[in-house]
Amino acid sequence: xxxxIKRVAEDLMKSxxxxxxxxxxxxxxxxxxxxxxxxxxxxxxxxxxxRAYRSYAKFQKDPxxxxxxxxxxxxxxGDLDKATxxxxxxxxxxxxxxxxxxCIITQNIDNLHQKxxxxxxxxxHGNAFKLRCVSCGGRFESREFDLxxxxxxxxxxxxxxxxxxxxxxxxxxFHEPIPTDMAQQSLExxxxxxxxxxxxxxxVVYPFALLPRMAKERQLGKETILIxxxxxxxxxxxxxxxxxxVQGKTGQILPKIVEExxxxxxxxxx
Ligand code: APR
Numbered sequence: 001x002x003x004x005i006k007r008v009a010e011d012l013m014k015s016x017x018x019x020x021x022x023x024x025x026x027x028x029x030x031x032x033x034x035x036x037x038x039x040x041x042x043x044x045x046x047x048x049x050x051r052a053y054r055s056y057a058k059f060q061k062d063p064x065x066x067x068x069x070x071x072x073x074x075x076x077x078g079d080l081d082k083a084t085x086x087x088x089x090x091x092x093x094x095x096x097x098x099x100x101x102x103c104i105i106t107q108n109i110d111n112l113h114q115k116x117x118x119x120x121x122x123x124x125h126g127n128a129f130k131l132r133c134v135s136c137g138g139r140f141e142s143r144e145f146d147l148x149x150x151x152x153x154x155x156x157x158x159x160x161x162x163x164x165x166x167x168x169x170x171x172x173x174f175h176e177p178i179p180t181d182m183a184q185q186s187l188e189x190x191x192x193x194x195x196x197x198x199x200x201x202x203x204v205v206y207p208f209a210l211l212p213r214m215a216k217e218r219q220l221g222k223e224t225i226l227i228x229x230x231x232x233x234x235x236x237x238x239x240x241x242x243x244x245x246v247q248g249k250t251g252q253i254l255p256k257i258v259e260e261x262x263x264x265x266x267x268x269x270x
Contacts, residue, residue, distance in 0.1 A: 002245040005253065008197075009260035011225050012100050013268065020092050021211060022106045022113070024233060025200020029086040030111055032077050036202045037231065041076055048076060050096065052101050056173035063157040070169060071151050080128050088199065089116035090255035100261065103189045107201060107208055107228035109171050115189035122186050124178060124208055126170035131158060135165025137179060142169075149245050178207060190215045195225045198242060199250045203234040218240045231251050 012018055024034035035042045042049040059066040077083075087095075095118040103120040104113050109128040113121045126132065130139045132156075138160055145167075146160045158167040158251035172178055180188075190211040203209045215224050222261070227243040228236055236242045246253055 001246070001248065001253075004244070004259050005256045006225055008246060009230075009264055011195055011227065012257070015100065015225070015266050017193050018101050018195035018197065019103045019189050019210075020095075020101055020197040020199055021044070021201065022092075022104060023201025025202075025204075026110060026180055026250045027083070027086075027108055027110055027112055027200070029088060030083050030110075030112060031147045032080070032083055032112075034200070036204070040147070050158065052076075052185045053174045056176040058171070059168050063168065066168070067158070068149070068151065069155040071147055073158075073244065075104070075128065076122040076212070077110065077128075083110055083112060085112045086251045088250035088254045089113055089118070090131070091258045092197075092199075093117040094258050095261070098258075098261065098265075101197075102193075105186045105189060105208075105211065107205065117214045121188070122182055123170070124182055124186055125172040126179070127169060128169070128171055129172035131167040131172040132179065133160035133163060136160060136163040137181070137238060138162045139170055140167070183207070186211060193224060195227070197217035197227050198231060198236060198256070199229045201230070203236045208237050209235075212236055213239055223256050 025037065028034050034040045037043065074205050089112050092101060092113065094102060094116055102172060104118050105121065105124050107125045109125055109126055113130050129142055131142055131145065132139050140161065147158065150156050150158055156214045160167055196212060196215050199211055203212065204230055214224055216226060225247060226242040228234065228242040230245060230247065231249060233245055237245045
């Protein structure tokens with residue numbers, strides 16, 4: 001493990017534009033379950049996954065009913081308001097602060113990268129603390145709306161303060177298109193990077209899982225290193241899309257990488 005930590009640190013030191021792609025695995029050490037790991041939400045309750053696949057159609061058919069559902073029970077991921085970043089989130093924020101990591105593209109909706117201090121975060125699957133207008137694409141903080149009052153007064157769905165369009169959760173549901181701005185910016189970042197850290201994702205959900213594949217393809221033109229940090233091998237490992245896997249917990253591995261980069265920086269001018 002020590003050698004792999006050193007190898008990642010060396011690759012990061014050599015990189016000109018490193019980015020990180022993250023998934024639910026980086027938040028499990030904050031007490032938020034992942035989806036497909038051994039005790040994942042979908043692993044434990046396949047029916048819940050089937051229901052999740054129907055959320056977007058439900059919104060399109062009856063936004064009021066969609067909102068009644070959303071406001072009637074707890075989130076599958078637990079109380080995200082109370083969730084706090086773990087050492088893995090802070091390590092990525094530190095790498096950004098050192099000028100090494102330029103961007104995080106996350107599938108997570110928990111806002112923990114932002115809470116950890118990361119500045120450039122693309123919420124590829126949306127953000128649980130935001131609402132998004134389906135007409136103009138405008139995003140608003142959920143706390144700007146008294147959703148419980150709208151429910152009691154039968155005033156759902158919430159309406160866009162800009163164009164009057166219907167608002168849904170910013171969370172991107174299965175079958176829902178990735179918002180154009182996120183898709184565009186993520187493609188640009190994946191196209192620009194010369195190092196991609198892929199942390200805590202099973203890499204089976206598309207189109208997100210295309211990003212490492214695209215970066216790899218471009219490798220012919222330029223050396224792009226793809227490094228997985230994950231509890232288990234994924235299709236990216238098996239298909240040798242990633243150059244190597246550092247197997248283990250992101251909350252343990254990422255801080256060690258930052259420590260090694262700091263040590264190396266002492267001996268080299270970066
Ligand atoms: N450290 C490293 N890896 C971990 C850790 C950890 N502490 N905990 C779990 N993992 C690994 C799991 O073994 C698994 O390979 O992280 C991966 C998480 O995979 P998923 O549960 O599939 O989560 P993710 O890849 O983010 O799912 C993508 O699927 O359901 C949708 O929209 C949802 O954004 C989500 C998308």
